Amino acid sequence: MSKLDGFHEKDFLEQVTILNEISGSSDSAHLPGLLFLFEKPTGDTGVDYMVVNALNAVLGANEDAVIQGLNSQNPAFRTLCIRAAGEYAFPDAAEPLADMAETETDLDRLTEILAALAKIHPADGARIFRAFLGHDDPMLAALAMEMAGAYADTQAIIFLKAAVEATDADRSYEQCDITTWKAIDALAAMGTPESIAFLAANVHHKNPTARRIITDALVRLGEPAIQHLEPLYGQGDVDQRILACNIVGFIASRKGADGLVQGFDKGFFTESNVRYAAFEALGRIGTLKGLVCLVDGLMETDELILMAVVTGLERHAAPGILKTISERIATGDERSTRIAHAVIASRALRLFEELYKNETVGAALLVELRKSQDAEILTDFSARLDQIGTDRSRADMLTLPKPKTATRKALAADDSKSMLALYRNILTDLGFEPLMAANGQEAYAFVEAGEFADVVITDMNMPVMDGMELVGKLRASLGYEDVPILMVTTESESSQRDMASRSGVTSFLTKPFKPEALKAKLLEMLGG
Amino acid sequence: MDVELAKPFIKAAMDVIGTMAFITPRPGRPFVKKNSIATGDVTGLVGLTGEGKRGSVSISFSKACAVAMVKNMLGDDIQDIISDVKDAVGEITNMVSGQARAGLSEKGLVFQGSTPTVIMGDNHSISHMSKSPIMAIPFETDAGGFTIEFCFE
Numbered sequence: 009m010s011k012l013d014g015f016h017e018k019d020f021l022e023q024v025t026i027l028n029e030i031s032g033s034s035d036s037a038h039l040p041g042l043l044f045l046f047e048k049p050t051g052d053t054g055v056d057y058m059v060v061n062a063l064n065a066v067l068g069a070n071e072d073a074v075i076q077g078l079n080s081q082n083p084a085f086r087t088l089c090i091r092a093a094g095e096y097a098f099p100d101a102a103e104p105l106a107d108m109a110e111t112e113t114d115l116d117r118l119t120e121i122l123a124a125l126a127k128i129h130p131a132d133g134a135r136i137f138r139a140f141l142g143h144d145d146p147m148l149a150a151l152a153m154e155m156a157g158a159y160a161d162t163q164a165i166i167f168l169k170a171a172v173e174a175t176d177a178d179r180s181y182e183q184c185d186i187t188t189w190k191a192i193d194a195l196a197a198m199g200t201p202e203s204i205a206f207l208a209a210n211v212h213h214k215n216p217t218a219r220r221i222i223t224d225a226l227v228r229l230g231e232p233a234i235q236h237l238e239p240l241y242g243q244g245d246v247d248q249r250i251l252a253c254n255i256v257g258f259i260a261s262r263k264g265a266d267g268l269v270q271g272f273d274k275g276f277f278t279e280s281n282v283r284y285a286a287f288e289a290l291g292r293i294g295t296l297k298g299l300v301c302l303v304d305g306l307m308e309t310d311e312l313i314l315m316a317v318v319t320g321l322e323r324h325a326a327p328g329i330l331k332t333i334s335e336r337i338a339t340g341d342e343r344s345t346r347i348a349h350a351v352i353a354s355r356a357l358r359l360f361e362e363l364y365k366n367e368t369v370g371a372a373l374l375v376e377l378r379k380s381q382d383a384e385i386l387t388d389f390s391a392r393l394d395q396i397g398t399d400r401s402r403a404d405m406l407t408l409p410k411p412k413t414a415t416r417k418a419l420a421a422d423d424s425k426s427m428l429a430l431y432r433n434i435l436t437d438l439g440f441e442p443l444m445a446a447n448g449q450e451a452y453a454f455v456e457a458g459e460f461a462d463v464v465i466t467d468m469n470m471p472v473m474d475g476m477e478l479v480g481k482l483r484a485s486l487g488y489e490d491v492p493i494l495m496v497t498t499e500s501e502s503s504q505r506d507m508a509s510r511s512g513v514t515s516f517l518t519k520p521f522k523p524e525a526l527k528a529k530l531l532e533m534l535g536g
Numbered sequence: 537m538d539v540e541l542a543k544p545f546i547k548a549a550m551d552v553i554g555t556m557a558f559i560t561p562r563p564g565r566p567f568v569k570k571n572s573i574a575t576g577d578v579t580g581l582v583g584l585t586g587e588g589k590r591g592s593v594s595i596s597f598s599k600a601c602a603v604a605m606v607k608n609m610l611g612d613d614i615q616d617i618i619s620d621v622k623d624a625v626g627e628i629t630n631m632v633s634g635q636a637r638a639g640l641s642e643k644g645l646v647f648q649g650s651t652p653t654v655i656m657g658d659n660h661s662i663s664h665m666s667k668s669p670i671m672a673i674p675f676e677t678d679a680g681g682f683t684i685e686f687c688f689e
Binding site for chain 1: 543638644
């Protein structure tokens with residue numbers, strides 16, 4: 009006599025108790041009874057749901073029944089068995105499931121079959137999933153791609169490459185097919201020289217979303233990606249070289265620093281925006297060789313590059329290096345003024361504190377500091393002088409100008425710390441109170457908090473929310489319909505600019521630029 | 537596996553909106569977004585935790601679509617369109633989340649869902665709590681569009 013006899017006549021509590029017991033015991037003896045209830049439900053949703061759970065539990069302990077159930081004439085039970093085969097990863101179910109996958113026409117069930125196979129992960133599974141790489145249903149194709157990555161199926165590489173190249177930039181700047189995403193991730197998961205080299209060659213993918221996914225994947229791959237990125241230093245176009253430097257910087261492996269230093273030695277980084285990216289990357293890595301190269305960077309004349317150099321040195325300042333910087337500033341020539349200015353503008357407080365110990369250098373830094381009109385810079389350095397706590401520092405502190413209160417505000421968004429420092433510098437010079445944001449979302453948060461900016465400067469490619477989306481949102485915000493927006497970008501492709509123009513950008517400026525050029529542009533946009 | 541997680545939500549959204557609001561949604565081509573911002577006029581958002589993952593699912597309706605749903609659900613009994621829309625979107629999101637989680641639990645994937653939060657405001661934006669790419673599935677209906685977005689990490 010089975011517990012399930014006369015089940016329909018029992019009251020709710022009894023039914024629930026029995027089903028709970030069966031779920032707990034997973035006893036196969038109850039399979040026929042549960043099947044009967046599955047085909048003839050009680051009509052009470054709660055109880056019927058528990059029947060399914062109990063059935064699932066019993067099936068979990070009975071691989072043969074599951075495999076048999078894959079042929080069931082009852083489609084609902086068949087689906088349940090497909091799921092159970094996957095959930096409990098029954099290896100013997102793989103073969104019948106693979107056969108079913110070949111003939112199944114119902115899309116939902118096909119997805120169930122493949123999802124179950126993915127969980128079982130049979131040894132020869134690569135072949136099964138490969139057949140679905142080009143499936144019309146993007147979700148199914150995405151699943152097949154994910155598995156191609158999991159199996160490191162080299163025969164799938166050709167499909168995956170095609171999927172990466174297929175995403176169309178013109179359709180929408182913020183959209184990217186899920187198949188492109190999964191193909192990129194699968195190529196990264198394979199991690200073969202061929203797949204990594206392909207990703208590296210596509211760092212400047214025409215679709216910004218795909219580009220970011222590729223960047224993230226290469227950063228995730230870490231050291232193995234570096235040797236495939238380095239050839240771009242010499243062979244890539246400007247955008248590819250910049251992105252290669254950025255990624256190597258984010259990977260932050262010592263190996264990457266050597267390649268960057270070689271890139272400088274071989275004269276690959278000639279354009280100033282590439283130099284900027286290369287120094288910024290070296291600054292993130294910070295090996296001894298890299299630091300020596302950064303110290304050489306103190307000879308740069310471009311203010312922006314110099315700020316990247318100083319930001320990097322600030323991060324890794326070691327005594328030997330401090331001495332060199334100190335000597336450079338102490339010479340008192342034009343170059344030393346530029347370096348002192350960069351230390352102040354980058355808010356390199358650690359460097360400042362060390363360099364200040366030398367009286368001549370300290371005096372040179374103070375000259376630059378007094379020129380600043382930036383309230384935050386003045387406050388920060390003033391606090392640092394106070395903290396140093398010598399008679400000289402306290403006296404110097406009193407010589408700092410009082411920050412002027414600005415009447416106009418400016419909003420600037422950029423994911424580069426040194427770019428933000430530069431904007432801050434220029435904007436305060438022009439008498440703006442700067443609102444600084446590391447990405448579009450942070451920038452938009454100012455607007456949502458009710459801040460109003462008379463002018464907006466934004467980068468194009470930023471994490472979280474990019475420049476184009478920020479501009480789109482600003483244009484839809486009350487009071488921001490006609491505010492001048494300047495987009496600063498390294499993008500040389502005109503297609504990207506068209507998209508940005510459509511989203512409402514007033515004017516463009518290409519990185520890098522001389523601070524005067526930015527000032528002139530801002531004044532022009534503000535009507536003098 | 538995102539696909540396996542996403543499918544039950546798509547199915548549930550189509551079922552729930554079809555059954556409760558008598559509107560037939562037609563799914564469009566799914567895409568990936570690089571930012572974590574959902575944009576719409578009315579959004580229902582639920583947080584999910586379980587299986588060592590956490591994430592969120594949002595359904596963002598255009599104003600026209602949200603209003604059409606409320607009209608279909610309440611008929612002439614609309615008292616205050618704003619609060620009724622808010623209520624309806626919250627309820628629908630809750631049902632979608634519940635039905636989808638039931639579907640997932642049949643595959644042995646157990647998730648807990650939070651109570652839905654409803655955000656209203658023309659073209660507002662909300663953030664998903666994730667660093668991984670967001671999968672979005674756009675839907676068209678005769679009354680306007682809506683988008684389901686997922687992110688899991």
